[in-house]
Amino acid sequence: MKWLFNRSSQTQSGTESQLSKENFPSHVAIIMDGNGRWARRRGLPRIAGHHAGMSTVRDIIRASDEIGLQYLTLYAFSTENWKRPRAEVEYLMRLPEEFFRSEIDELVQRGVCVRFIGDTSRLPEYTQETVRRTLERTGNNQGMTVSFALNYGGRADVIGAIQAFARQVENNETTWDDLSEDVFGNYLSTYGIPDPDLIIRTSGEQRLSNFLIWQAAYAELWFTEALWPDFKRAELESALMDYQKRKRRFGGLK
Numbered sequence: 001m002k003w004l005f006n007r008s009s010q011t012q013s014g015t016e017s018q019l020s021k022e023n024f025p026s027h028v029a030i031i032m033d034g035n036g037r038w039a040r041r042r043g044l045p046r047i048a049g050h051h052a053g054m055s056t057v058r059d060i061i062r063a064s065d066e067i068g069l070q071y072l073t074l075y076a077f078s079t080e081n082w083k084r085p086r087a088e089v090e091y092l093m094r095l096p097e098e099f100f101r102s103e104i105d106e107l108v109q110r111g112v113c114v115r116f117i118g119d120t121s122r123l124p125e126y127t128q129e130t131v132r133r134t135l136e137r138t139g140n141n142q143g144m145t146v147s148f149a150l151n152y153g154g155r156a157d158v159i160g161a162i163q164a165f166a167r168q169v170e171n172n173e174t175t176w177d178d179l180s181e182d183v184f185g186n187y188l189s190t191y192g193i194p195d196p197d198l199i200i201r202t203s204g205e206q207r208l209s210n211f212l213i214w215q216a217a218y219a220e221l222w223f224t225e226a227l228w229p230d231f232k233r234a235e236l237e238s239a240l241m242d243y244q245k246r247k248r249r250f251g252g253l254k
């Protein structure tokens with residue numbers, strides 16, 4: 001955070017950013033929705049929307065890094081997305097390979113630490129290979145953490161955490177009495193990452209769709225009609241400025 005306003009006081013268009021140092025979110029999570037509609041409106045196949053969405057992923061990572069976010073989490077493929085037509089699923093599974101092939105050097109240069117949340121063991125071997133290579137190159141980086149949710153479901157995350165904890169109880173490594181909300185967080189796929197302060201969803205839909213359901217308990221929510229391929233840095237900054245005006249009480253009265 002120390003370099004936050006050295007690097008971020010100007011937007012790409014050269015105008016002063018309205019973002020204040022106060023109430024700066026540490027973790028922003030995004031439900032990237034609307035790729036299919038973006039393509040359909042242009043008479044293109046749905047996969048063209050996913051491809052355009054990939055460029056937005058690159059732009060929003062850049063913008064987030066320049067703005068000074070510490071954690072960015074992107075919902076790229078849910079446990080429910082397997083229900084889509086096979087060709088679309090296959091295309092989505094190839095995107096990480098294409099994305100990291102072209103972006104990995106810049107991510108490394110920015111010091112971005114990439115993480116993957118979700119059950120990556122169920123992804124095709126070529127996607128898993130991309131996951132492994134990306135973790136090798138970026139896993140120890142000390143800059144912004146960008147988590148890609150791939151084959152991620154919030155409920156599956158919670159069940160996985162319960163199973164992992166129960167296994168440790170069986171092995172006498174812990175006891176049920178030691179279980180608290182904080183301890184439970186260490187068994188989720190987001191361990192070590194603070195809960196999201198702000199969750200953004202594009203395309204006008206207003207639901208969480210099984211994204212970070214435990215971690216979202218006190219997240220602020222922000223919705224925009226913009227379809228994901230049209231989501232630009234200015235839109236991200238609007239979300240952050242709106243967040244900065246909100247009073248978070250966490251159930252208290254402050």
Ligand code: FPP
Nearest residue numbers: 032033034035036037053054076095096099
């Ligand atoms: C939802 O839009 C979007 C997805 C299921 C895929 C999101 C993937 C990307 C943005 C690209 C990912 C990039 C990397 C690097 C992994 P939708 O298809 O449901 O849109 P619709 O509601 O308009 O049909």
